[in-house]
């Protein structure tokens with residue numbers, strides 16, 4: 001068996017598909033904000049698996065919930081009821097202030113479910129002529145990797161050579177309400193938006209954007225679908241990033257942190273009137289709503305229901321923003337932060353974002369570039385103030 005980092009990377013390179021470009025670090029253990037590689041080196045994890053590990057690696061409450069459920073029942077399919085599904089749906093719906101939940105597994109499946117829901121709702125509730133439903137989406141979006149989702153991506157890597165593409169989507173500039181208004185047609189059934197664009201580099205829209213979308217959707221009878229798969233569940237200092245703007249969407253798409261960093265769990269949350277367009281047999285998933293995932297999801301929801309994690313993200317986010325604002329201005333052209341989430345835009349005078357991340361990894365801090373010039377920072381919410389300071393010091397050194 002290969003066991004050194006170099007051997008493990010070589011075997012992955014030889015036998016794994018080359019659809020990722022990871023930093024050359026081979027992790028074997030994790031606890032809280034810290035991970036360890038196969039050579040015993042310790043790192044601060046400032047990426048948190050793109051927010052799937054919001055509560056830190058192996059949070060004891062979440063591991064306990066999973067363990068207890070492992071000893072009882074793991075998978076039933078939806079041919080039968082299980083005793084975790086109902087409570088999970090009720091508790092997550094209450095957290096979101098809505099009344100129904102459709103559980104899936106990955107984020108992309110939640111987005112696909114949202115697309116199907118919006119189309120069916122358009123035909124059944126709005127009387128849109130068959131096959132004429134359209135959905136407005138935004139440039140530089142990231143909603144996942146299925147054939148339909150990449151059909152409305154504007155990233156040439158994500159989309160290239162995967163055609164023929166699914167029709168029915170109109171792409172407009174992110175942050176531009178007027179462009180959305182101009183793109184509305186009689187068949188437009190929904191606007192699908194990330195309240196903050198994570199993969200695009202933690203891009204925060206103008207203040208009136210989400211509320212403008214809310215107004216437009218109300219005016220034209222369209223569903224506002226918020227993809228909070230990365231922004232939701234505490235990351236931004238609120239349960240949902242939409243709360244910053246006081247906006248309640250019609251549909252939340254959730255994933256990543258919902259699975260507690262243990263397993264994939266996603267969900268579509270909406271009110272009954274919308275959700276009930278799905279009838280038996282019209283949508284589903286073998287693993288969706290399985291008791292193991294629901295048990296972990298219930299614990300995630302219970303943790304978020306006190307508001308402590310959100311408060312922590314707000315307070316520590318202020319500290320992170322303050323430290324980052326002191327970085328060398330000749331190396332940093334822009335800084336976007338909300339809660340414990342930051343996109344640091346590097347200038348031409350700085351090394352590339354990839355080089356910065358590689359230098360930081362050698363110094364024991366893991367984060368990930370997005371595009372060539374953005375370093376994205378999204379630590380687990382268990383990070384301490386001192387660890388934030390240390391991480392920013394390491395970033396500062398890496399910019400030299």
Ligand SMILES: *Cc1c(COP(=O)(O)O)cnc(C)c1O
Pocket residue numbers: 050105106107108109111142143144145194198199227228229230231255256
């Ligand atoms: C990660 C992500 C997805 C896709 O989730 P997967 O679990 O990778 O399929 C969708 N939308 C957003 C905003 C994401 O960040």
